[in-house]
Amino acid sequence: MACLLEFSPNGRNMGGRALRGRPEHTDAIQHSGTWHVQLKGEKVWTVRPTAELQRQAPSLKGGKPVKIHCREGDVLCINTRLWWHKTHIPAGCKLSISVARDMYLDGTRPGACDMTNIEGHYAVRPIQKGAIIFTEDNAPQLQLPRSSSSNCGVREGQDGRLVVAAKRAIRKGEWFSISESEEEEEPRGRKRKR
Known part of the structure; x- marks a missing residue:
């Protein structure tokens, strides 16, 4: 379990x-x-x-x-x-x-015991590269953890608002994280200081 x-x-x-x-x-x-x-x-x-x-x-x-x-x-x-x-x-x-x-009452056998007391958000289904996960308007009231191998990035959406999008395909159950860097690459090659 x-x-x-x-x-x-x-x-x-x-x-x-x-x-x-x-x-x-x-x-x-x-x-x-x-x-x-x-x-x-x-x-x-x-x-x-x-x-x-x-x-x-x-x-x-x-x-x-x-x-x-x-x-x-x-x-x-x-x-x-x-x-x-x-x-x-x-x-x-x-x-x-x-x-x-x-x-698990349906007979499934989940993987190893993964204990945590860290608050965060994870994918409840597989997410494709480029998919928007959060927007400025619906972002959770929780800061995403930073990681050198982050799976999410902050960029400007088509309407000019900031979005958090998948930098790569994200597996079901994987925790969302953003770059450790203070800078995020924008789609047009500009860098935004955050």
Whole structure:
């Protein structure tokens, strides 16, 4: 099984308000879901079904949010592609630690265990060389890692806005990265200082 350690929003919350994790979102996953073990403290999940899940399970129509309060020793199994979700650590929680692991219930056998606590974006399908991955308007609120063997580059799009495009073919599951250099080559041979 591939595995993932979930480090956010693990931590301490000695304050009087809940410590919020990421805003409500779904994950672009290809596996069956993940199980989450609450090792220490507590974490509250707020989940609601996606439209896709409501079509598969009509009894979930309406999609009202449900709170799941995980305490030490609790295990939560969830497909985070099919459920909108967000988490928070309740006020006064001295320490919250949870671990998550991917599940493959369809018989597939993924590669080696790839653990990370680095935030980033990766290809959920193969991407052709030259394809635009992000534009100025829809870029994620996350800086891409820099690499000497980057697979993405910043360039000017046809409409004059900056885009992040594939410098080469990108395999499914490959993390996006940009050049370590401060300069990016533009299509017309000019260099732009960033």
